Amino acid sequence: MSDHTVIIGAGQAAAQLVTSLRQEGYAGRLTVMGEEPHPPYQRPPLSKAYLSGELPADRLFLKPDAFWEASECHLMLKARVTKVDLSQQHVAYDHGDGRSFDPVPFDRLVFATGSRVRTLPIPGATLPGVHYLRGIADVDGLRPRLTKGKRLVIVGAGYIGLEVAAVAQKLGLTVTVVELAERPLARVATAPLSAFYAAEHARHGVKILTGTAVSGIKAPAHHTLSIETNLGSLPADTVLIGAGILPNVELAQEAGITCHNGIVVDEFGRTSAPNVYAAGDCANLSCPYVPHRLRLESVQNAIDQAKHVALAIAGKPKPYGEVPWFWSDQYDLKLQIAGVTLAGDQTVVRGDMDTRSFAVFALRQGVVVAVEAVNAAPEYMMGRKLIAARARIEPDRLADRAIPMKEML
Numbered sequence: 201m202s203d204h205t206v207i208i209g210a211g212q213a214a215a216q217l218v219t220s221l222r223q224e225g226y227a228g229r230l231t232v233m234g235e236e237p238h239p240p241y242q243r244p245p246l247s248k249a250y251l252s253g254e255l256p257a258d259r260l261f262l263k264p265d266a267f268w269e270a271s272e273c274h275l276m277l278k279a280r281v282t283k284v285d286l287s288q289q290h291v292a293y294d295h296g297d298g299r300s301f302d303p304v305p306f307d308r309l310v311f312a313t314g315s316r317v318r319t320l321p322i323p324g325a326t327l328p329g330v331h332y333l334r335g336i337a338d339v340d341g342l343r344p345r346l347t348k349g350k351r352l353v354i355v356g357a358g359y360i361g362l363e364v365a366a367v368a369q370k371l372g373l374t375v376t377v378v379e380l381a382e383r384p385l386a387r388v389a390t391a392p393l394s395a396f397y398a399a400e401h402a403r404h405g406v407k408i409l410t411g412t413a414v415s416g417i418k419a420p421a422h423h424t425l426s427i428e429t430n431l432g433s434l435p436a437d438t439v440l441i442g443a444g445i446l447p448n449v450e451l452a453q454e455a456g457i458t459c460h461n462g463i464v465v466d467e468f469g470r471t472s473a474p475n476v477y478a479a480g481d482c483a484n485l486s487c488p489y490v491p492h493r494l495r496l497e498s499v500q501n502a503i504d505q506a507k508h509v510a511l512a513i514a515g516k517p518k519p520y521g522e523v524p525w526f527w528s529d530q531y532d533l534k535l536q537i538a539g540v541t542l543a544g545d546q547t548v549v550r551g552d553m554d555t556r557s558f559a560v561f562a563l564r565q566g567v568v569v570a571v572e573a574v575n576a577a578p579e580y581m582m583g584r585k586l587i588a589a590r591a592r593i594e595p596d597r598l599a600d601r602a603i604p605m606k607e608m609l
Contacts, residue, residue, distance in 0.1 A: 203228030205513060206291055206304055208281050208451065209312035210234020212243070213480035213502040215262040217310060218273050220510030230273040231304060233293060235280045238336060239263065244499060246339050247363040248529050252370065253343065257336065276304075284309065284455040286473055308475045308513055311463055312506070313448035315481040315497065320355065320441055324417030329425050330439045333360060345438045348372030353427050353434050355414050356442035357384035359528045362397060364440055365406050366530040376434060377401070377408045378427065384408055387444075389537075390547045392560045393572045397530070400556075404531060447482040447495060460484060462495040467519035469509035477512065479505035488521050489569060489587060490540045498526045523587050536580040539570030539587045548595045550579060559583065566592045578605045585609055 205221065205228055207214045214232050221230065234240070241260040249255035268275045276293075283292040290303035317332040319325060331342045346352065352368050354361045357379035365375045377384070383394040384401075398408055409431065416428040417439060427434040447462040458464045458472040462484030469477045469485075480502035484495050504522045511518045525538040533556065541562045551558030559579035562570035568591050571583030582605035586593070593608055 203307045204305060205230055205308040205310065206306035207232045207310045207312050208284070208291065209314055209448075209480070209482075210236065210238075210240050210275070210277065211312060211314050211480065211502065212240065212262065212499050213312035213314070213506040214310075215240040216503045216506035217312065217479065217510055218268075218271050219263075220507045221513060222271050224510055224514035224516060226510070226514045228307070230271065231276060231306075232273060233276045233279040233281055233291065233304070235278065236335060236337075237278050239265070239268070239275060239277065241336065242499075243334075244527075246336070247333055247360050248367060250336075251333075251339050251343060251346075251364065252367045260336065281451055284451050286455050286457075286476070309477070310509060310513075311452055311471070311476070311478040311482055312480050312502075313451065313482045315445040315447050317441070318444045318446050320414065320443055322414060322416045324419070324425075325441070327417055327419050327425065329419075329423070329437065330417060330441065332441050333364065334445070342438070342440065346371050346373060350374070350437040351435060352376070352438050352440065353378060353425075353436040354440045354442060355427070356444070357381070357386075357408055357410070358388065358442055358444060359385070361440070361442035362401065363528060363530055364442070365401060366404070369401075369404050369406050370531075375406045376436075377406060378412045378414055378429060378434070379408065379410045380413055382410050384410065390541055390545070390560050390562060390570075390572060392547055392549055392553070393535075393574075396553050396558075396574065400531065400533065445481065445497060447484075449482060452478070452482075460493075464493070465505075467508075467521075468512040468517045469505055469520070470512060477509045479509045485520060487524060487540070489523060490542070494540070496524050496540075498524065500525050523584050525584065534575055536573045536577070537571070538580060538584040539568075541570045541572075545569060546595065548598045550599050551576060551601055561598050563593075563595065563598075568593060568598075582606060582608060 240262045279293045281293045290305045292303045317334045351374045354377045368375045385394045413430045418426045425436045449459045452463045453459050463478040464484045508520045528535040545562040548561045557575040559573040559576045568586040573580035
């Protein structure tokens with residue numbers, strides 16, 4: 201019998217794994233097991249173009265149907281994995297309807313289980329009209345409620361919350377964003393970038409309330425909600441909770457695999473169990489540009505990690521060393537980020553924020569470690585190279601737009 205690799209999860213990492221494994225000459229059997237009824241699809245457009253109706257559902261899918269057949273990959277949809285047995289080397293699953301099936305055997309296993317939304321443990325969090333956004337079904341349920349003149353309250357001023365706020369404002373809703381931290385994007389962006397986006401949303405009429413804790417949600421009248429906060433009550437027709445995501449690690453934990461804020465992997469994507477790997481949002485890895493282990497919640501990380509896992513499985517191991525990068529679209533602003541910022545990093549603003557084309561660079565002990573570029577492609581592209589080169593640049597020089605970025609390196 202030929203070698204059999206089973207991939208749990210049918211998202212970005214899984215699609216890249218299948219592509220890369222075949223490109224690297226892996227000739228074994230491939231099986232992808234996904235819980236949703238859809239083949240692997242893009243998630244970033246869900247809170248942007250798909251939510252607004254500008255992108256049809258069929259353009260979300262990462263690969264055409266013919267790809268899976270041509271790749272000789274068995275794509276199992278609506279397959280909910282219930283247990284991973286490492287000693288017997290098989291995966292148990294069901295379809296959520298009580299029927300039992302023979303377990304799927306494997307020689308190699310990849311956890312590409314991704315993440316799920318963090319739910320709020322508050323009264324009223326499951327009332328009709330309260331939504332989360334993670335998959336196609338979530339958007340399909342939310343979109344009909346985003347009608348002109350309605351009131352939308354978003355809990356959480358991260359990227360998802362702010363992207364949805366931008367879409368809803370454009371659709372004509374009254375939008376309020378509630379954030380526990382003292383600034384939007386506090387966990388993922390520098391203070392200058394947070395200030396810029398706070399001002400940008402205010403300019404478009406979106407109200408952002410920071411330092412605000414939500415204690416509960418009530419339904420005082422038919423089709424009307426009330427969000428209870430430390431600053432008082434907020435009326436709404438619809439509530440979207442964007443409180444972050446949690447890695448799906450339970451199957452790995454139950455199998456005895458080491459987990460800590462994700463499934464712990466080495467530089468090749470290998471877990472603590474032989475012939476078992478992990479990639480994407482669920483994986484906790486060492487990144488050479490950050491002084492501690494972390495999870496990287498981005499499409500590009502899922503792609504990069506999947507490529508490295510494929511190389512390891514194909515017998516061509518290569519250590520992970522990519523510069524992390526991310527992006528966000530809000531209004532007519534293209535935000536591109538490379539690297540990871542930490543508390544205490546020095547920030548340098550290049551350009552004038554009022555022009556809506558600028559970049560914020562982060563320096564750690566004089567070394568360029570991150571760039572946040574808004575409508576500033578040259579700064580972003582060169583910023584990635586500076587990070588990879590661990591370049592040391594004087595802040596005044598970095599801030600001087602009279603000096604072309606290509607001269608920085």
